[in-house]
Amino acid sequence: MSQKPAGSTRSKGSPSSARPSRRQFDREAGVLIAKDLFHERGYDALGISELVRALDINPPSLYAAYGNKAGLFERCLAVYVEEANLPADRILTPDRRLGEAISDLLLHAAALYTRSKSRRGCMAAEGMRADDPQARAMASAYVDASATFIEHYISRTEPQRARELADYVVTTLQGLSASARAGLSRPRLASVARLAGEAFETFLNTRSTRAS
Template structure:
């Protein structure tokens, strides 16, 4: 049999995107149900029927954010050299941070420092670790290829660049312009292992 009962009148994916935007800007506790429902264009009972409750909606939005980011990063990992990958990653991330159509920061960075709830913090931390793992693996490959020397651990290098990317998010949310962020990235690349 097909779906019974009155059909849903809104697109759950589009509604989730709207919810993601609200959480991104105001955090979990800072986002109220009334603001969420208004942005999503639905009423509270529709939200609860479709997404469970506020916390489950947040987890769904967080998964969506991480999924989109992973797609972008995965494509960048295919650059021929790790160095070229890192340069392009900086460019992409900076453009993302200064894009006026979304909050000028990484959602994971912003919320991982802001939210005190343990379950939420662990979910945020896990998604952040995913990105770092991608860097570690790419740097490991670069070392195997002979692009990186043996005296620099891939995990340390990934930790360093993730730290700079996190810092860029902080500065972008404080209003830093594209040029400033690019100058930081240029100086950060001087830490690249050389001869």
């Protein structure tokens, strides 16, 4: 162990005696790191100790920056929905047939949910399974908003059964997410999405025939 030489002194104003400045924590960069971890590990499995190691901060700094774990998760969800979520508003457009648009939505979901080897499924849908009620409510709010959008789109041409059809689509999307999370391959998940789209189209055609 080295020791300071005897008799050495430093003036109080010397640069070498100044305390090094504390590194400024980049909150937005921290959200991006945490988002990938939440997506990969899931809300419940990702602990504070793992988060602070990844962000290279201590627990008090995490709480100061984001409030708590759920507060950080909320910011991560917002970024996920903005950047990486299923673009339903660009797929379900007024110029498309209902069956075609829904089929395309399901196929896009299958591709999106298996795009990464480690971050599989929909982060919001999987967040609805969290044990923490606050995190679960945050994730549910995004899923509910998507469900409302899908129902509104369906109601343009199928107003009488919009709720039932939307429930079918949302339930299918959640099933695709869970299956991707469980490790189902992209080709197999795409096959399931294709079959679900064909079933939706067939149901619409059957209803049209009966109505006529």
